Amino acid sequence: MRRSIGEADLVVIATPEYNHSTSGALKNAIDWVSRPRKDNPFEWKPVVIMSASTGMLGGIRAQEHLRQILASLGALVITYPEVVVGSADSKFDGEGRLRDPAALRFMDQLLGNGLRLARALRVGLEVADARIYGK
Template identity: 45%
Template sequence: MTAPTALPPRLLGLSGSLRRISINTALLRALQARLAGRAELVIFPLDEIPPYNGDLDGENAPAPVLALKQAIARADGVIVSSPEYNYGMSGVLKNALDWASRPAMRSPLKGKPALAMTASPAFTGGVRAQHQLRETLSATLARVIARPQVVVSATVEQVQDGVLVDEAKVDFALAAVDDLLAEIALLRKAAG
């Protein structure tokens, strides 16, 4: 009798850009295609997440917020990719992470392995937003993967059919996802 095969890890991708031709979403889609068979990557759109309002927190949270929290809870790990706006992460992403961080100390992000990435048309690839993104994820009590920063400088011309096609850049990001998958494997093993 053979032991049951573990299900592939389920990853949740959050893009901090709502643009139709988003480099961050294109990066997540490229990773999604390359991970087929090794892990499932579901990209959760942030378009319908309303501005954070503490009066609507908890049981009164809007349906899109509840869906986001459920998606995070079901995932084994999260990949968060943000553009850089004025040296920081996008407001859309910060807002979504603020909603997801509730209730404090018991959010679905608590203890969740999380990989931070930035992608930007600038040659720096959003490196200045990386620090803010990592700090925010740490504040949610997520397990931010300790590794060199994943910053991807890309142009809209490198996006074809909504997917980043620069293989070297996708390979660079994929190496970081391998670190995320290794952390998930360690947690699964520890859980027995």
């Protein structure tokens, strides 16, 4: 998992909300992957967050906690637009596909913003490395 995150241009985390926060399993996975600190793959990594909940707020509180966790690891969390799917039990079909046009539009925008940042970082780092190291 650490290697996959390290090699990725963009990390996408979709989470439900449990008791006004992210799940313990997700928090534990992030903790394990980010240790030891020198091997933390989240540092300078673009990350987008999405959430869904059967409640009306769609997991927004889980996202807040997740942003705080990822920021402490040096991740670059793209915060706009927020993708929250409230009343999720009525917005997915029987095969698990999201059927909410607004949420799908926001997902496209969020993923586009994440990929734009990932591309900018890649190009910027290549330019910086060429200037600094003559590569």
